[in-house]
Amino acid sequence: MTKRSLWGWGAVEAAVSVEETQARVEPFFGPSEVECEAPPRLPPVRVPMPPELAGFSSASDEARAAHAMGKAYPDRIRGFRGDFASAPDLVVTPSNERELSLTLELAERERLSVTPFGGGSSVVGGVEPKLGAHHRGALSLDLCRLGRLLELDDVSHVARLEAGVFGPALEQQLGARGFTLRHFPQSFEYSTLGGWIATRAGGHFATVLTHIDELVESVRLVTPRGVLETRQFPASGAGVDPNRLVIGSEGTLGVITEAWMRVRPRPTFRAGASMHFEDFGKAVDATRAIAQSGLSPSNCRLLDAQEAMINGVTFDGASVLVLGFESADHPLDAWLDRAVALAESFGGTCPKGKTSGSRKGDAAESWRASFLKGPYLQDAMIRLGLIADTFETACTWKAFPSLYAQVTGVMREGLQRVCGGGVITCRFTHVYPDGPAPYFTFLGRGTRGGELEVWSELKALACDTLAKAGGTITHHHSVGRTHRPWFDRERPELFAACLRAVKRELDPSGVLNPGVLFDASAPP
């Protein structure tokens, strides 16, 4: 079995070497000293193992450390330095809903907080066990044993899946039946279907089917007050959509155990092109034109010059728009030709030409490998003493030029001030007719031991600037606890009152994820 890193990303054996990373960042930051991780330090267990849960629970150091936090930059720094103070008192791994419901009952009775845990890849503090004021201990509820494809309807192209299934196991089970979900967040290898739904994960498709939301046909939520299961309809106009109350609830209202998901045959036709632009503003206009054209590319990723450079795509200061179409039904030349023509009308060039046919292009393959390697790279950077993080948003096309200028300006200045320099880059992960979802990466040199303070300052700068410039606090990373201060200003106050009212119905004792997304009680 794969041994997973306690503090870093994914499998220990898949770690990116510091030498490789060193070579990559040296042009920006010069040589670095390599630091080794500290052994984990765990707090004592606060509550004894309830006998009813003993058959499917563990209070071992390893289990507790592995469920202490997510994979945000500050989580990894803490883990790297051996700080596992946030470890839960026990880790429960139910094999069925009976064991899950029993766990919720017991948590209510014994006053334990419950943190649903899928792949543990939250970058917003969403899987870190915390105690509410009335809790005596914390329980991490790991859904890894609920990993099966239960049913496939190959007429309607929908599949019933257990929520604890990881990305690769999900694709493998569907693939054996000739289908695919095609939801590939960067966390794909170490995140689960239930986690995607709970956090409104952003996936593979750059347009239309951007969030997991659009792929959910129906969903099953186990709450402390019973099961809320929505009906299996392709669509309905019957009142407020119950799916949309579950999607994005971030483990605060119940535990997602199953969903009927919209699947599709694997694509057999592909067409793609990389368009280069000297001028970023023109590149944005071209991307907007394509987003508003109705062509609906599956890939429409604009990299600014810095992002293109740091990814080794171009080094000449060009911005690059990566366009891709895919289909299991028809060749896509007409689609690609029109998208390329649109890009050309804004001054784009296509130096490597178009690719088209049944095979994945090399560019797509290498992008994907590099994309999934991203989180491993972050670990190596931590070893090298670098602060490396990302943040993301969505805003209207009208708001974007100013948001981009403000964010890059403020972050460049902030990195200069607190790190003595650094890099800020931007790409679009998804685009809509009314606006893009810009994704920013920043890198700076940390101060050994002072990384958390430096990171907090930069993170707050980033979030403040997004809010000021008209961007949402998150397009797909979700709210968790990290984004709470900004989310609390972004969401309508009356809506928070509604969420609290709903929580009183479904989780009246407040066992689930205290402090994530909203507070169960209104502020005084």
Next chain:
Amino acid sequence: MTKRSLWGWGAVEAAVSVEETQARVEPFFGPSEVECEAPPRLPPVRVPMPPELAGFSSASDEARAAHAMGKAYPDRIRGFRGDFASAPDLVVTPSNERELSLTLELAERERLSVTPFGGGSSVVGGVEPKLGAHHRGALSLDLCRLGRLLELDDVSHVARLEAGVFGPALEQQLGARGFTLRHFPQSFEYSTLGGWIATRAGGHFATVLTHIDELVESVRLVTPRGVLETRQFPASGAGVDPNRLVIGSEGTLGVITEAWMRVRPRPTFRAGASMHFEDFGKAVDATRAIAQSGLSPSNCRLLDAQEAMINGVTFDGASVLVLGFESADHPLDAWLDRAVALAESFGGTCPKGKTSGSRKGDAAESWRASFLKGPYLQDAMIRLGLIADTFETACTWKAFPSLYAQVTGVMREGLQRVCGGGVITCRFTHVYPDGPAPYFTFLGRGTRGGELEVWSELKALACDTLAKAGGTITHHHSVGRTHRPWFDRERPELFAACLRAVKRELDPSGVLNPGVLFDASAPP
């Protein structure tokens, strides 16, 4: 100003003549006697006009009669016979949110129920004023004075519109700026933006952008406890989506006053074809293949043989699939060619050939005229003593063949039993990769004076059969009060508890739309 019918559809002057209708239905039902409508009878007013509202309210017979009910078949029968017993005590027409909030305050204080009223086209009892147990009188809140385009962002293709704007006025104001919403429900001429959002109306696009839901960027809801306004983002992944709590709330949680809507340039390219199939099962398979192909036609309407016949499209027993693509950006030949090839691979033929170019096809124009005329035709049928109604659903492709067989079988038998014969027809209004939205029309001869009983029996048969066969109680007509018995079984019980909890936050006195969608109090 247009004089609107008190009981029938739309403008009095646009009524469809009984002679024309007679000719159309005579082949099925023989000659009919023509009945005249009775003058309206109104109940006495129960509460005096509150002086604070007098400046923008009316208690005239005409205003009260015009707000007594919607346009469902039983509403029209009651109105036709002069029964306006459900008339509100007063009709309030605020010109701004201040007047609207004042109205809600006063309704709470004076214990009046409040029924938000847009175009009044509800076919599910959604705009009929009713009293909750604690109400002394009923107030109809007509939003017709909130009809402006407030702002247009022609970069992001979004427009801020007041919710009381009617379809044609909305398109006229957007059209003057070069844009269109392209939301054309059959009620288009006599329904409003706010009504569409409150009821999750189904619109023009047969795929992807099927419901108004997808066109809402943000929304503003005035509740008895203040304003809930969502933020203007093209997308967000920040928790549960607040837009989706407002969309489909059917006037029970607050009054929608404004929305930022996704608009688009008018289409300049069109391509279409009508595919004929001898076998309905094959036609369904072809439609499914197209719905799952990713081609996303804007029109993909399958008519069964009976529906094709009654619409004068074919008389040879063929089922007809009407395909259409539209774009403001590019020619659509590749799209249409592939869709036609798919249809042909299931045995479809294209006797009239494909149309392509910049102009609307004659078929599209004549369909639209006939589509908008539909509700007028229903009035003429009422004069002729016919029962004519429609119901609609959505189900998976797997469930459809059996649902179709059950619905048509049960309804044919029911019509035979209670009307001595009749017609039941089906078309798809919208299609999804996982299933179609079938729309059924039934016609039978009524018994003078006994129409409501006969209709109720047939309506219950239809709804029971949909529920049994795995269809939702409504794809886009909404729940209102008529669909409540079936919706109450369809929606998760815990979700109803959530809706009640939300209502306690936003409308704690329960002034808004008592009994629509859900009951403010749980059943004992």
